[in-house]
Every structure is written in C-alpha cells, then in structure tokens.
Amino acid sequence: MVGAGPSGCATSLLLARAGIEVTLVEAEPRLSSPFRGEALMPSGFEALERLGLPCLPAAVPQRKLKGWRVLVEGHLLLEEPEPIGPGPACTLVGQEELLATLLEQASESPCFKRRQGVRVTGLRRQGSRIGGVTLADGDSLAADLVVACDGRASMLRRQAELPLRLAPPQHEVLWFLLAAEAVVEIRDWLGGTFLTVLGAGNGFALFETAANHNLRLGWLCRPGDDLDLTPGEWLERLAQTCESPLSTWLRQLPTSALQGPLRVPIQVGLAKRWHQDGFLLLGDGAHPLSPVRAQGLNMALRDAIVAAEELVPALRQGGEAKLVAALPEIERRRQPELRRIQALQAAESSSGELLRSQGWLRQVLAAQPTLFRPLITQIWLSRQRQLRQGLPLGSRPGVP
Numbered sequence: 001m002v003g004a005g006p007s008g009c010a011t012s013l014l015l016a017r018a019g020i021e022v023t024l025v026e027a028e029p030r031l032s033s034p035f036r037g038e039a040l041m042p043s044g045f046e047a048l049e050r051l052g053l054p055c056l057p058a059a060v061p062q063r064k065l066k067g068w069r070v071l072v073e074g075h076l077l078l079e080e081p082e083p084i085g086p087g088p089a090c091t092l093v094g095q096e097e098l099l100a101t102l103l104e105q106a107s108e109s110p111c112f113k114r115r116q117g118v119r120v121t122g123l124r125r126q127g128s129r130i131g132g133v134t135l136a137d138g139d140s141l142a143a144d145l146v147v148a149c150d151g152r153a154s155m156l157r158r159q160a161e162l163p164l165r166l167a168p169p170q171h172e173v174l175w176f177l178l179a180a181e182a183v184v185e186i187r188d189w190l191g192g193t194f195l196t197v198l199g200a201g202n203g204f205a206l207f208e209t210a211a212n213h214n215l216r217l218g219w220l221c222r223p224g225d226d227l228d229l230t231p232g233e234w235l236e237r238l239a240q241t242c243e244s245p246l247s248t249w250l251r252q253l254p255t256s257a258l259q260g261p262l263r264v265p266i267q268v269g270l271a272k273r274w275h276q277d278g279f280l281l282l283g284d285g286a287h288p289l290s291p292v293r294a295q296g297l298n299m300a301l302r303d304a305i306v307a308a309e310e311l312v313p314a315l316r317q318g319g320e321a322k323l324v325a326a327l328p329e330i331e332r333r334r335q336p337e338l339r340r341i342q343a344l345q346a347a348e349s350s351s352g353e354l355l356r357s358q359g360w361l362r363q364v365l366a367a368q369p370t371l372f373r374p375l376i377t378q379i380w381l382s383r384q385r386q387l388r389q390g391l392p393l394g395s396r397p398g399v400p
Contacts, residue, residue: 001147002120002133002156004031006095006297007283008149009102010051010304016112017052017105018312023141024106025133029117031096031103038095038210039065039294042087043390047301050393057101061094061211066192072355073199073366074243078377085385090194092210095297120150123159123279130160130278144315145323147280147307149300152267154285160276164269164288167346171353173218173291174227174261176234180213182257186249187215196352202241203356218291219261220356227263231255266290268342270335275327277320282307286331287338290345292352293387299338305393306333337391344387351379 001012004026012024040048048056056062070078082089106112115135124132124140132142133156148156157164178186187208194207205218217238221227229237232255239247267288274281283300307330314326355362365372 001025001149003149003151003283003285004028004099004103004114004116005149005151005283006099006300007303007307008147009099009106010047010301011147011149011282011307012112013051013102013106014304014308015311015315016109018308018316019109019111020312020315021111021113022106023113023115023143024103025115025118025120025135025141027117027119031099038092039297040091040093041294041298041388041390042083042085043388044298044301045088045091046390046393047298047305050305051102051301052105053101056091056093056098060097060101063092063192063208063210064089065092065194065207068194068196070196071198071242072369073362075366075369077365077369077373078380080377080381084381085388087389090294090388092207093297094210120156123156126278128277130276143278145278145280145311147282148285149283150285152284152288154281156279157271157281157285160279160281162271162273162276162281164267165272166267166269167342171220171222171349172266173264174221175264176217176219176258176260176262177209178215178217178253179257179259180215182253183215183249186246187213189245189249190215197242197246198352198355198362199241199243201356201359202237203352204238204241220352227261231258234258234261264291268345270338270342274331274334277324280307280327280330287334287342289338289342290349292345292348293384295341295345295387298390299341302337302390302393303334306330340391341387344383348383348387 001008001022001024004024008024012022015022065082067079067081069076119136120133121136122134123130123146124134130146132140133146134140148154150156190208192208196205197203203220207216209216235250235253235255235258239250268290269288271281271286274286282303284296289296289299310326310330314322
C-alpha cells in the first residue's frame, strides 16, 4: 500500500483486520500535510461506520457546520442550516488525527507493517506483471498486489501507464489561514457557517477549521490574475470583494494574521483504467476531484470499503485469477458514484463561475435577493443532497 492518505490508511486497516498481510509505505515522516480536505459528509460517515468507527474518537478534532451562506455583492442570496437531508451534519475533522486513529487500529493486527518516511521510487516488474515496489533507501518490497494511493499527481499511475481522462481546466484555489487570535469578530459573525462571497468579479470561501479556531479562506484565481501580492495587498483585495462588516474587519487585521497562500491547482479527471496485473489505483490517483463541497475524504473512504470487499476474498482464496478478476470489479463498482459526484461538482462550479464573471447577473440578484432566493435554494439543495449521500455502496456477501 503506497500512500498514507485516507484511502491508503482505510484500505490497510480493512485488509489487515481480515488477516491479509499489508505493508503501508509513506514518503513523509509524519502524517501532517500543508493542506488536507477535512469535511465529512453523510457518505463519509457511512464509510467510517463500516470501518468500525460509528462515532469519531474524542482524539479527532471535529466541528459540525451550522449552515451555509452565499453573499453576492454584499447581499444574502442563500442561507441554509445543517443538517441538509437525512444523516449527520457536515462535520469538519482533523484529518491527521483521523488517519492516526485508522493506523493505530491497523497496528493492532500482526498482519500490518508500516514504513514511514521512505519514498517509493518505482515499480518492480515480473514479466508483464507488477510484483512490488522499489524504495529510495535501496530496499525493495515484493507483493501480490501494489495499491497506489499516492495522490492526484500519482507517480505510480504514470509508471503503470494508466493515463487520466482530464476534465476541462478549472480555476486554481489559493488557500490562506487566518490566525484565531486576530479574527474573533469574524469568527463570531460567521457563527459556524460556511460562507461563500462573490463580488467585484472575484470570490472566496471562508470557514472555521476543525481545531484551534483558525479560519481557512479559499480564493478562486484564474489565468492572468496578479497573485504576487503582499499580505497587506491580499487583505485589501479580499475586503474589496465583500461589504461591511466583513470588509471592515479584514482591513483591520494585522498582516501577520494572514498565512499563505498555498496554491492548489484544480485537476479533475478519471483514470481510463484503474488497474493492471498486480496493480490498483485508489483515491485521488484514480479520480482527482474538485474541492467543491469537499468530497475527497468521503470518496477515498468509500473506495477503501469497496476495495476491501473485493480484495479480501480474492487474496484469501489465493490464485492469480481471483485477484485479476477482483481489480476491474472494484473499478466497476466505484465508477458510477464518482462520475455523478464529478458531474455535480462541475455543475456547482459552472454556477459559481457564471455569478463570478457576469457583473450584470450579480447586480440583478443583489437588487432583489428575496425574489430569487427560493428558486436558487431549491436548485442548490437538490445538488447538495446528491453530493452528500452518494450512491448505495452495497456489500459483498460473506466479507467482514
């Protein structure tokens, strides 16, 4: 198992728990990351329950969203409380602590081994079959199956010659962090909601993180944008995008309160094929997602559930034919949900881009927000319910 992200950790846990020998290899010395998606939707909670975590441990920082708001040219266009539809409210979690919990449970099995801080450099081949990986320390690991969970820029995907079918280029996101001690007024005003702001041809999202009371801000950028700004210039640009009182508070912030930006390109796609003989792609490497409505963590956990259901009987029974048959079945079961999620995300992105780019439309909506709010809310809720619930995962009889 290559990569200790959500799909790698969750799949390792399920396989080890079922008595399958697993070695998890992670290049980074720690599980921390400059930025990890951190939202759990009902679909993600369903996957966690099937992982044996019906309730999030207290050690995992968590904060339920209170609702969603959209401001257009300073006017409230949409406001909807959580939870939306059946299931729990969208919950922000500390992903580093969640991954540590999964690995702690995996470590209880004698079948689980972990190589932390060791980089995988390539694939070992046995004729036409992939039979393991090579490591940067000169070692190599033989395996009946290599599962690549090494992210959207997956090096192993390229080495296995499994190309991505990319969606049309989208905007990039610049992520900032606003220090907790400087944003008390803004945090109180947000009231635990996820805020989207569109104005003056720009847009950003703002929400409180799962821990430490910091605020995370995502700025949508497009080709040609001037991004070489000082912290003070960034605060002014943010203030110009919104109205008082938020604009006033942003202008009053000390520049030391703004951390970032961290630039995250939005690459969306689906691997044309997820597998080769002895090799399987999971997570962002198989289906890089947009950050819209925070689906990455949820879909990665659901990948793990399906992968384990197919792999456990194939690996227990032994024989290459069983394993060869299991790999395309994993892809077949996961593709419908992922295609629908990406289509819904694309529709959401298109709506946001239309509002961001068309000043006349923003002015019309801002002039009479109460007139348009019911229809916009109805369309938005229809998409959100589908994004949050996912498709039924089903189960394979006889698999724990």
